[in-house]
Amino acid sequence: MTHKFDKSKLPSRHVSVGPERAPHRSYYYAMGLDEEAIARPFVGIASAGNDSAPCNTALDAQANIARQGVEAGGGMPRRFNTITVTDGIAMGHQGMKASLVSREVIADSIELSMRGHCYDALLGFAGCDKSLPGMMMAMLRLNVPSIFVYGGSILPGTYRDRDVTVIDVFEAVGQHAAGNCPLHDLIALEKVACPGHGACGGQYTANTMACVGEAIGLSLPNSNMMPAPYRGRDEIAIAAGRQVMELLAANIRPRDICTRAAFENAARVVAATGGSTNAGLHLPAMASEAGIDFDLFDVAEIFKTTPYIADLKPGGRYVAKDMHDAGGVYMLMKTMLANGLLDGSCLTVTGKTLGENIDQVTWNPDQKVIHDVKAPLSPTGGVVGLRGTLAPDGAIVKVAGMKRLQFTGPARVFDCEEDAFAAVEERRIAEGSVIVIRYEGPKGGPGMREMLSTTAALYGQGMGESVALITDGRFSGGTRGFCIGHVGPEAADGGPIALIEDGDTIAIDAIAGTIDLDVPEDVLAARRAAWRPRTNDYGSGALWRYAQNVGPAYKGALTHPGASAETHVYADI
DSSP states (O other): OOOOOOGGGSTTHHHHSSGGGHHHHHHHHHTTOOHHHHTSOEEEEEEOOOSSSTTTTTHHHHHHHHHHHHHHTTOEEEEEEOOOOOHHHHTTSGGGHHHHHHHHHHHHHHHHHHHHHTOSEEEEEEOSTTHHHHHHHHHHHHOSSEEEEEOOBOOOEEETTEEEOHHHHHHHHHHHHTTSSOHHHHHHHHTTSOOSSSBOSSSSHHHHHHHHHHHTTSSOTTOSSSOTTSTHHHHHHHHHHHHHHHHHHHTOOHHHHOOHHHHHHHHHHHHHTTOOTTHHHHHHHHHHHTTOOOOHHHHHHHHHTOOBOBOBTTTSSBOHHHHHHHTHHHHHHHHHHHTTOSOTTOBOTTSSBHHHHHTTOOOOTTOSSBOOTTSOSBSSOSEEEEEETTEEEEEEEEOTTOSOOEEEEEEEEESSHHHHHHHHHTTOOOTTOEEEEOSOSTTTTTSOOBOHHHHHHHHHTTOTTTOEEEESSBOOTTOOSEEEEOOSSOGGGTOGGGGOOTTOEEEEETTTTEEEEEOOHHHHHHHHHHOOOOOOSOOSHHHHHHHHHOOOGGGTOOSSOGGGGOSOOGGGO
């Protein structure tokens, strides 16, 4: 054992120390522990592993092998599982309403398991979109020494001598509908696009938030871009288990690491990689758990001054495996720090600062994935915040790889994604239109669905650059094209998006950062007076509860006040 720990001030004393805890200890003896093992700190190892999708199938094995590191560092590992809702499978139907809700359930379930069993530290293993921010939110909420471990991305599939991902399959559905992809080709593609374990390979939401884990300091350096099937992932799991015990010995906690400067670093890395717009939802939610006011507008301001330098899908050419081969997130941060775009003084789970960690990296000028900041793919970030008369509470758009950054056109309005998707499939959308999908926000959906099926179908039909799409819902990290999400206030709250009618002119300018509805104020006032709230089909259960409690998207779509309302922190019980 590396350290001897005094449990008198650790949460696990409540379940393991003193004569009055004899009944509790009897349970641990029943599981094969002895006196020495019970005297160690208890480390929760949370895994989002399950059989729902390849994103999650390797997580339990990684979590189990992390026990070795915890034990070597003097701790007693206690593994438990949480849920995931896998977006690739939930996409395009009512199941997507469960996706964002699952982020809260993941954070809540980890909190409850840690609280109920009085664990002293936390290792979190996650693989699919919402499980990453959910896991990190729980770490910040509990504030016990913690390390986040990403399960790794999937390797790219190969189809007709080119790398493919699941996004190619979604877009092929649109090509098939347009008559440009025979059914046998679609079937052949779907069978090879996802060749094994791991999360979606491009810079979609999972890999975006995996980059955030390293940039914000909660993950070990250069640990998250390694693909799931690589043997090195076992070494990462063991190292994380050992290092969390070092954090416990030094009493280094997530809120010591995740300062406002660390959140700014994370937002810059999202922009530099052309990451998912969902980061504009998850970073504010994580910040709230740490008591930091950091909303969509703060994120968007950082995006404005960050160059886009990582040539990653869906806007670019490469996948996560290629980024790993090029040197990983720390190679990206090497050029960013050298050019004044990061705060190197932020603490990380290594016990060293971000700058000290980056000093261990040598810039590789021969790799092709990550550009030097002095020679970016574009001078401003891959993601842009918008605000205007259509979105007083803001909106967000990914511009990485886009040629057209301004769009004005007549509205084509739909009150749910299914109706919009049917219109796209039936080729009832005219070029130059601005498709509006509303009542899909956090409250109105409920659940703020992603719209990948619709956007991918548009791209598959060759309309990705000739129409725009706005919604109070979300977009997948795999979405490309002129697609604006998180429009707020949402339609369910009577925001301007609820008042749009077919034919209204909408103007979007991703250079100026504006989104406006060109309708006279007296006309809008009359529509507002006639508007009535809508009901949905969810009168009970988790979706009903979520709709009652969820806040606005620009603050992270949170269901509780966060650390600002705390009277105590779990770690100090």
